[in-house]
Amino acid sequence: MTSKGLLRGASLTANAVWHRSSFFPKVTVSVHPKLVKFQSFSSTTACSSLPPPDLPRLAKTAQISLTPNEVEEIAPKIQQVIEWFGQLQGIDLESVEPSIRAETENNLRGNAPETFDHRDALIASVPSYEEPYIKVPRVLSMD
Amino acid sequence: MLLSTLQTPRSLSRLTRLPHPLPSAAPHLPDDDVLLSHARRLDAQIAAGEDPGPFAGVLVGVKDNICTADMPSTAGSRILEGYRAPFDATAVKRVRELGGVVVGKTNMDEFGMGSTTEASAFQVTANPWDESRVPGGSSGGSAAAVSARQFVVSLGSDTGGSVRQPASFCGVVGLKPTYGRVSRFGLMAYASSLDAIGCFGSSVADTGILLHAIAGHDRFDATSSKQDVPDFQSHFHSVSSLESKPLKGLRVGLICETIDDGIDAGVISAIRAAALHFEELGCSVNEVSLPSFSLGLPAYYILAVSESSSNLSRYDGIRYGNQVYADELDSLYGGSRAKGFGSEVKMRILMGTYSLSAGYYDAYYKRAQQVRTIIRNSFKEALNQNDILISPAAPSAAYKIGEKKNSPLAMYAGDIMTVLPCGFVEGGHAGLPVGLQMIGAAFNEGELLRVGHIFEQTLENCRFVPPIVADDIAY
Numbered sequence: 001m002t003s004k005g006l007l008r009g010a011s012l013t014a015n016a017v018w019h020r021s022s023f024f025p026k027v028t029v030s031v032h033p034k035l036v037k038f039q040s041f042s043s044t045t046a047c048s049s050l051p052p053p054d055l056p057r058l059a060k061t062a063q064i065s066l067t068p069n070e071v072e073e074i075a076p077k078i079q080q081v082i083e084w085f086g087q088l089q090g091i092d093l094e095s096v097e098p099s100i101r102a103e104t105e106n107n108l109r110g111n112a113p114e115t116f117d118h119r120d121a122l123i124a125s126v127p128s129y130e131e132p133y134i135k136v137p138r139v140l141s142m143d
Numbered sequence: 144m145l146l147s148t149l150q151t152p153r154s155l156s157r158l159t160r161l162p163h164p165l166p167s168a169a170p171h172l173p174d175d176d177v178l179l180s181h182a183r184r185l186d187a188q189i190a191a192g193e194d195p196g197p198f199a200g201v202l203v204g205v206k207d208n209i210c211t212a213d214m215p216s217t218a219g220s221r222i223l224e225g226y227r228a229p230f231d232a233t234a235v236k237r238v239r240e241l242g243g244v245v246v247g248k249t250n251m252d253e254f255g256m257g258s259t260t261e262a263s264a265f266q267v268t269a270n271p272w273d274e275s276r277v278p279g280g281s282s283g284g285s286a287a288a289v290s291a292r293q294f295v296v297s298l299g300s301d302t303g304g305s306v307r308q309p310a311s312f313c314g315v316v317g318l319k320p321t322y323g324r325v326s327r328f329g330l331m332a333y334a335s336s337l338d339a340i341g342c343f344g345s346s347v348a349d350t351g352i353l354l355h356a357i358a359g360h361d362r363f364d365a366t367s368s369k370q371d372v373p374d375f376q377s378h379f380h381s382v383s384s385l386e387s388k389p390l391k392g393l394r395v396g397l398i399c400e401t402i403d404d405g406i407d408a409g410v411i412s413a414i415r416a417a418a419l420h421f422e423e424l425g426c427s428v429n430e431v432s433l434p435s436f437s438l439g440l441p442a443y444y445i446l447a448v449s450e451s452s453s454n455l456s457r458y459d460g461i462r463y464g465n466q467v468y469a470d471e472l473d474s475l476y477g478g479s480r481a482k483g484f485g486s487e488v489k490m491r492i493l494m495g496t497y498s499l500s501a502g503y504y505d506a507y508y509k510r511a512q513q514v515r516t517i518i519r520n521s522f523k524e525a526l527n528q529n530d531i532l533i534s535p536a537a538p539s540a541a542y543k544i545g546e547k548k549n550s551p552l553a554m555y556a557g558d559i560m561t562v563l564p565c566g567f568v569e570g571g572h573a574g575l576p577v578g579l580q581m582i583g584a585a586f587n588e589g590e591l592l593r594v595g596h597i598f599e600q601t602l603e604n605c606r607f608v609p610p611i612v613a614d615d616i617a618y
Binding site: 053055058059061062063064065066067070073074077078081082084085087088089091093096097098099100101102103104105106107108109116118121122124125126127128134136137138139 | 212226227229230321322323335336360362365366367368369438441442444445452456459460461462463464465466469470471472473474475476477478480481484486489490492493494496497498500506507509510511512513514515516517519585
C-alpha cells in the first residue's frame with residue numbers, strides 16, 4: 001500500500017516535469033534548473049528500465065578473467081557507478097548533436113607506405129616469437 | 144663552468160631528495176653515466192660554439208605513459224612491466240632536440256585512472272609538502288618531482304583533471320593545453336577524445352617555455368592542430384615593468400558552482416582571496432553560473448571509461464607486455480589482462496564495456512556526447528562574456544595517503560586550463576598549497592600564460608617551495 005502510493009507520487013511528479021520540460025524544446029547553452037532537479041527522479045526510473053550489468057558476461061566480452069572474489073568485490077561498485085551515470089537519462093537531449101571530440105582539425109596524411117627504422121625493437125617486445133612468426137596458442141571458440 | 148663537473152653531480156643528489164620508500168621519480172632513473180654523458184655532450188657543443196638549444200642542461204621528467212626509447216614506459220601498470228617503446232613520443236623528441244635532458248620517468252596512476260597516484264602498480268608517491276599525503280593524480284609523480292625540485296619541468300597527461308589536480312596538491316604550475324595543441328603521438332591512450340599532454344613547472348614562465356617547446360602540428364597525430372604556435376615567452380614581462388593595474392579591463396568569471404557545498408572552507412577562502420587579487424590587478428570579477436557544470440562529471444566518466452575499454456583492448460599479451468601462458472587463446476587474453484591490470488583499471492574497462500554494449504550505447508555513450516555539447520556550449524558562452532574563468536583546481540588540499548577520495552573536477556576538451564598555486568590551508572608542517580584553476584578560450588594559451596604570470600609575480604607573501612626543499616636550500 002505504502003510503496004504503491006510512493007510509486008504513484010513519483011510518477012505524477014515525473015509526468016509533471018516532463019510536461020514542463022516541453023517549454024524548453026532546445027537546450028542551446030545551459031540546462032534549466034528544473035531539468036537538473038529532474039535528474040534524481042529520472043535516474044531512479046531510468047535505472048530500473050535498463051538491466052543491471054551482468055559482470056561475468058562483461059568480463060568475457062572484455063577478455064578479463066575475474067576470480068569469484070573479484071566479481072563479488074567489483075559488482076556493487078560498478079552497479080553504484082552505473083546508477084550514478086543514470087543522472088544523464090532525464091535530460092532533454094532531443095535536438096542536441098553529440099560531440100564526438102573537441103572541435104579540432106582532422107589532418108589526415110597521405111596514404112603512403114613508410115619504413116619504420118626500429119623493427120628489431122618491435123620484435124624484441126614480443127613475448128613469444130619464433131622467426132618469422134608471433135606464437136599464439138590454438139584458437140578455440142565455444143560460442 | 145663545465146656542466147659535467149659542476150652541475151650534474153649536484154643535480155643527481157636532487158633526484159633522490161624525496162626519501163625512500165616513497166620516491167616519485169625512482170622507477171626509471173637512468174644510470175649516472177647516461178646523465179654525465181648528456182652533460183659532456185652539451186659541454187662539447189658549447190665549446191664548439193654551437194647553440195645547444197634553449198633547454199640545454201634542463202632536467203625534464205616525463206610521465207610514464209609517454210614513450211621514451213631509452214627507458215621503460217609502463218603507464219604505471221604490471222601489464223607493461225619492463226616494456227621499452229621503440230620510439231620517443233613527439234613531445235619527448237622535441238624537448239630532446241632543444242637540449243633538454245630527460246632524466247627519468249615519473250610515477251602515475253595506472254593508465255591515468257585515478258586521482259592520487261595510489262593506483263600505480265609499483266609504488267606510492269609522497270607529496271613533498273607532507274610525505275604522509277598524496278600528490279594527487281594521475282600525474283602525481285610529475286607534479287611531485289617538480290615541486291621537490293628534482294626536475295625543472297615535467298610532462299604529464301590530462302584526461303579529466305590529471306595535470307590540474309596534482310598541480311594544486313603539490314603547489315606547482317600545471318597547464319593542460321587545448322586539445323590538438325600538442326601531439327599525442329607516443330602518449331599511451333586512455334580516452335582519445337579527452338587526452339592531452341600537459342606541462343608542469345615551478346613558475347608560469349617555465350611552464351610556458353615547455354609548452355612552446357612541445358606544441359605544434361605533428362604528422363603522426365591527425366588531431367594535432369596546424370595553427371601557428373605563438374611565442375608564449377613574449378608575454379612574460381618583468382614585474383618591475385608592470386603598471387599598477389596591469390590587468391585592467393580583464394573580465395574574470397568565478398564559477399559559482401565550484402565554491403558551494405562540498406568544497407573545503409579553506410579552499411573557498413583561498414579562491415576568494417585570489418579573486419580579490421585579480422581585482423587589485425585591475426580586473427572586473429563577477430560570479431558566473433553554469434548549471435550544466437554538475438553534468439560534467441558523469442558525462443566525463445562515461446566518455447572516459449567507454450573510450451578506455453576500447454583503447455586498452457590492445458594490451459592482450461601478444462605483441463608486447465606481460466603474457467600469461469595458456470593452452471587456448473581466450474585464456475591467454477583473459478589471464479594476461481587479469482594479471483596485468485589493477486583493480487581500478489579492470490573496473491573502468493568493465494564499465495566501459497557495459498556502456499558501449501548493444502542496447503546501452505545510446506542510453507549512455509551517445510547521451511554523454513550530447514551532454515558534452517551542452518557543456519561545451521555553456522563554456523563558450525561564458526568565455527564570450529568573460530576573458531577567463533576561475534575556480535578551485537580541486538575541492539580540497541592534499542589528503543592523507545589511503546584516504547581515497549576520487550573525484551577530480553571534470554573539465555572538457557577544447558578549452559585550456561592552467562593551475563597556479565594561490566594560497567595555503569592548514570595541514571602538514573608549513574601549510575598545504577591550494578591551486579587556482581584558470582580556464583581560457585581554445586588556442587589562447589598565450590593569454591592565459593600572460594595573466595597567470597602577472598598573477599604569480601604580484602602575489603605577495605606566497606612562496607611555493609615545500610619544506611623538504613626549503614630545508615635543503617637553507618643548508
